[in-house]
Amino acid sequence: MRFLTYEGLHATDFEPQLDRVRAAFERDDLAAVDLKKLHGGYYRVKLSDAARLIVQFVRWNGGRAALALELLPNHEYERSRFLRGARVDESKIEAAVEPLDERPIKYLHPTRTTFALLDKPLSFDDAQDEVLRRRPPLVVVGSAGSGKTALLLQQLRAAPGRVLYLTESAWLAQSARGLFVALDHDPGEQEADFLSYRQFLDSLAVPAGSAVTFRDFVGFFERHRQKLRFTDAHRCFEEFRGVLCASPDGPLSLEQYLALGVRQSLYDGEQRAQLFEVWGRYQQWLTEAQRFEPNLVAHAWKAHATPRYDFLAIDEVQDLTPVQLALALATLKTPGNFVLAGDANQVVHPNFFSWSKVKSLFWERLGAGEQQVSVLKVSYRNAPEVTRVANAVLALKHARFGSIDRESNTLLEPVPGEPGEVRGLSLGNSAELAGLDARTRRSTEVAVVVLRDEDKAAARAHFKTPLVFSVLESKGLEYENVILYRVVSGERRLYAELAEGLTAADVDVTALDYARGRDKTDKTSEAYKFFVNALYVALTRAVKNVWLVEDDPSHPLLQLLRVPFDGAQVGANVKQATAEDWQREASRLEAHGKLEQVEAIRSQVLRTQPTPWQQLDGPGLLDLFKRALEPRSVSRKAKDLLRDTLAVHPSRAGALLMNVFAASPLQASRQDIQTVQRVLSPWTSRRIKDVLADTERYGLEHRSMHGLTPLMLAARAGNLALVEALLDRGASRTNRDLYGLQPMHHALRRVWLERGFGAGDLGAMWEMLAPASFDVRVDDRLVQIGREQGEFAVFQLFVERLQMSKLSREPRLIGIGTSELLTYVEALPGVVLRDYRKKRPYLSAILSKNEALSTAVGSRRLFERRRHGHYVINPALSLWREGAGGEGQWLPADEVFATRLRLEPMRWMPNDFW
Known part of the structure; x- marks a missing residue:
């Protein structure tokens, strides 16, 4: 058994005793340390007559380790960060015996003897540790499950003064704050804010109304569809938010808009002129509807953005636009004191994000100092087979369009564990579909993901689970198993064009060479960005298994990705959920703002009913x-x-x-x-x-x-x-x-x-x-x-x-x-x-x-x-x-x-x- 100590453990006066304990654990001699079981998975070790050591046991990849968390002098159990004030009577606690309560951990460094701590112990790999050793300014690029958020929180804890964690998602900001203060963490004199971008705007000055959503925009778009027959609501929203008002210099005039290069807009000159006319009407509608566009507020709020923060960490930076980033940067006392983290492959919403724009904004325009980019390649979320197919999608995008930028030119590396599976089911195999529905409809471990909102009805005709999401809704979520319903078939022609002319040699690669697309007038990478990234995001929602339900098993893309349609049964071992599990899932989704699925759980599964008594208000x-x-x-x-x-x-x-x-x-x-x-x-x-x-x-x-x-x-x-x-x-x-x-x-x-x-x-x-x-x-x-x-x-x-x-x-x-x-x-x-x-x-x-x-x-x-x-x-x-x-x-x-x-x-x- 290995023995590791918390990096914040202050035990200078007890080093000989710790060495003795380390040696005992390494030879699996529990009796030598007088190990006794406490509650909550914690144990105590006797260091001396008065001093006690709180430890926890973990397992990873077949190995075991004892983690030394906290030293308690003078039997002061009531002061423990981990026991939360619990009273401990040593005469009544029992000696620990095998098997010990060992918690699984996603990774444990093979040679390091210390670990970090948020709400649970963390061990960083070499690439992650390198991020912590670098000084700002810094960009951290990594997929979902690569540990970006944990690294940002470690950076925040190390920064003195007033610090800010900023992200688009209110749930992520709240969750990160919970991790930051977990286990009674004491930041001393540091003052930390954890804000969603909406909260950040409010912290400068509260704007009138509420932020416009895509669902709001669809209603506006439908009233102007006759003028915009050449486009759809998604692309129009992306153009409005990601192009017309995203520049830090201010919203574009008609002349500036028409002068943009071919790769700076989704539309040609004549279409741009028509869009710009509707853009003016859109701004009027925002006022009438008591909505605000965050980019326009960011422009208007520049006067409020005075330097107040000593350090800034931005998570999921790909969700923000250049003007939003510029406004955040303006609140820094020292321009270079920031760390940005994100993944351009997860862009499935309107903002025209690119790492080149971020670098231009932060380094060239604002003089933030030397560029430092760290790329996290390991995915601690997805099983190896899921990672293989996700990598194949990234390789396909690279082969078709060249490198989008240097920072995103990386494939994922899985960690050892169960291989998982990615398999296909033919939509024509009604018996197997019915069987899969029967096995999964009452499980909280399986979600169905479709390309767009309008595809949900068809998916629900086959699958009765309340957990049906569009790709955009699924961002930020993860499930043990994911069913992709007609994601490829729903855009059969487009995905066929993406795969056309490519072979297995193009996607079965272990690395991506940096090579930009040669045709600068080709806008297909932007036009198809949603569909390529949507497939990547949908796949990586799955921790273990992905099952694709498709019309045509012989579709060129499915063949290229080597998705087998062999008739084998899938989902046989899916765990059926209890009412408690469904309550937990409904609350989790409610925190993410997924109200449609929450309502479906409560009405279809839990079937909650009114109380027989009158509730006083x-x-x-x-x-x-x-x-x-x-x-x-x-x-x-x-x-x-x-x-x-x-x-x-x-x-x-x-x-x-x-x-x-x-x-x-x-x-x-x-x-x-x-x-x-x-x-x-x-x-x-x-x-x-x-x-x-x-x-x-x-x-x-x-x-x-x-x-x-x-x-x-x-x-x-x-x-x-x-x-x-x-x-x-x-x-x-x-x-x-x-x-x-x-x-x-x-x-x-x-x-x-x-x-x-x-x-x-x-x-x-x-x-x-x-x-x-x-x-x-x-x-x-x-x-x-x-x-x-x-x-x-x-x-x-x-x-x-x-x-x-x-x-x-x-x-x-x-x-x-x-x-x-x-x-x-x-x-x-x-x-x-x-x-x-x-x-x-x-x-x-x-x-x-x-x-x-x-x-x-x-x-x-x-x-x-x-x-x-x-x-x-x-x-x-x-x-x-x-x-x-x-x-x-x-x-x-x-x-x-x-x-x-x-x-x-x-x-x-x-x-x-x-």
């Missing part, structure tokens, strides 16, 4: 106050429901109101405690099957009659096992209750019900429940607050405590006092708020710096001071609420945190109360 609660408390009200049911609701959502105002109507305050208090215990009873039980069954019946996010989701109730009950189970199925961390509280706030509230909870399970629960960041809008721009920053926890504590704010007669919230906050934080574990942040000077400084009227550098203006030492959340803030398909809206803080609802009990107080 904000307007419903306001109405309940009237029905229960109006002088002529005789509804005992309404009065009981109001009392229960105010007990479940405790507040100072609600308690005052209930005390007035109760026989005595003590009786009211006891009744509230009993109500909460009754409501939480199903959620405190160790038998969680009934709760999980309800989520399958009514949905993961169904509400109780008091307006709480299952995850909120599990957090409030302090049931760690149930919280883990719900999150594993994809329950939302960011949904809010009637008063704007999220599941993490309900976990914090548990501290008041059970004081020992803060020193127990809260640490683990917070690590799971707290989002990686949240966004606020202040002074008409987005400000992101990361979980690693002190403001994050303090803001969330205020959200949880708002309902306990002191009140004035107006009525008005007076706020939370610093002294009250200090009492609160003492009970919290370090994973929520680090020890040095629990001191009065630190908390006072955070509040003062972030006051609404503060002029301090870096002030986020999160709080408003109501009187000395008492603060509320700044009512001028807005917070982002996610909507369907990645859409969303900014909502005022008073609306998010239901200020009117919080004060409603005071309206019903007797006149003589004050």
Whole structure:
């Protein structure tokens, strides 16, 4: 067994002990290190009488390794990044025995003795390690699964000052931030933003309306089809976004557009003139439809782009246009401090991307210094056979059009493992198609991919799985198995032309020679780019197997790619999914914005149904106050429901109101405690099957009659096992209750019900429940607050405590006092708020710096001071609420945190109360 240490392990004072442990593991002598099993796949090693070492075991390519993660002096298990505050009684943990809990790892370097860490251990190959050793500016070229994102995050962690991770995808930005702060990573004084391009624009100034999508554009295009009969919506959208408004110098005039070279546009001169007329109408339509074109906003926002970042990392750079890249670069304090990562072979959307344009922009025009390009050839995602066929597609593109650029002139290398398969099925073999459908329709491991949206209906006629995607929709996803439905047959003539005149010798190559296309007037590479790259992207969505369903097995391209149509059965070993698997898949796709497939899962597979009880919302609660408390009200049911609701959502105002109507305050208090215990009873039980069954019946996010989701109730009950189970199925961390509280706030509230909870399970629960960041809008721009920053926890504590704010007669919230906050934080574990942040000077400084009227550098203006030492959340803030398909809206803080609802009990107080 090999022994490796985390590169961040600080063990200078224990080197002899580590050497002894290393030698013991290398001879497989577990008894010599007093190895004992902890939870979560972790083990502890005894280094000395007081010091302990946390280790984890992994396996790769037939080998085993012990990974030393963390050194704990003085038995300080509660401070472990990995055990998340769990209490460990050494007298009760058992000695470890074989077989050990060994986690699979995608790669382990054969000779290195250290490893990196994000949310899990990482070992970099030589090419990846070379990227980390290079200084910016740098371009990293690599396919999906080559490790680009992990390398960017390592670069970010090493950069001092304020840093930015930027990408087009909101999901990727959020996911990357989660990896960045995983396992309680402490960036020290570094300040990091993780932004999608839409968020980046908002961080400069929030534009009016929402970003135009291709689906929006299709509606506009159809109204002008008569003028544009020579083209289609895809090509027109690409021309508008990738040519007419993509230049950093500004949108093109008619004269500039007509003067473009033949390879700079998809259209000839006469067609360009007609397109330009429609382009003008398109800009008018954007205003009328309350949509904005990101490129046009990027031009308009140049004045807002002042230098603010010390380092910039852009992921999936091929998704951005030159003007978008130029705007991002303008926010750098030092022009050369950037790393770009991407893959030009994955361009299946409108932006006319090329690495030559990127190099021209960043190096020649902006003087960013010497060019450095690193190419990652190894694909850690795809099986060898999938990689072979994907390489054949790249070789075909090279043979037909020459090298697109030097950076993309590379084939993929697979890693050792199961070979996988790429096989074909004839569309005429109805029996085999029906069998494949029967084997795959209830599996979350199989997706169907078609060329365009309009091809989905035909695919669904044969395959009943809800997982049907167009190529464009499939970007960013991966599945164990992928069925390509008529991708080649759907464009039979075009793909035949691509294969015409080529032989096996042209595509069965191990390397690509650099050679540009000789005919500079030939625009077929641009015209066919979507189809070649679409096939490549579709193939590489598969981890293990690809099955192509085609009309004609003898099609020249299929023959060239050596796809066998031999009648062999495929999909025999596909795993059938449980309801839990489908819940998890629906939540994963929802995070990616794939709402069509999510709706299909919930309606066709899970068949979720409405709850038999009425779910209380904000307007419903306001109405309940009237029905229960109006002088002529005789509804005992309404009065009981109001009392229960105010007990479940405790507040100072609600308690005052209930005390007035109760026989005595003590009786009211006891009744509230009993109500909460009754409501939480199903959620405190160790038998969680009934709760999980309800989520399958009514949905993961169904509400109780008091307006709480299952995850909120599990957090409030302090049931760690149930919280883990719900999150594993994809329950939302960011949904809010009637008063704007999220599941993490309900976990914090548990501290008041059970004081020992803060020193127990809260640490683990917070690590799971707290989002990686949240966004606020202040002074008409987005400000992101990361979980690693002190403001994050303090803001969330205020959200949880708002309902306990002191009140004035107006009525008005007076706020939370610093002294009250200090009492609160003492009970919290370090994973929520680090020890040095629990001191009065630190908390006072955070509040003062972030006051609404503060002029301090870096002030986020999160709080408003109501009187000395008492603060509320700044009512001028807005917070982002996610909507369907990645859409969303900014909502005022008073609306998010239901200020009117919080004060409603005071309206019903007797006149003589004050």
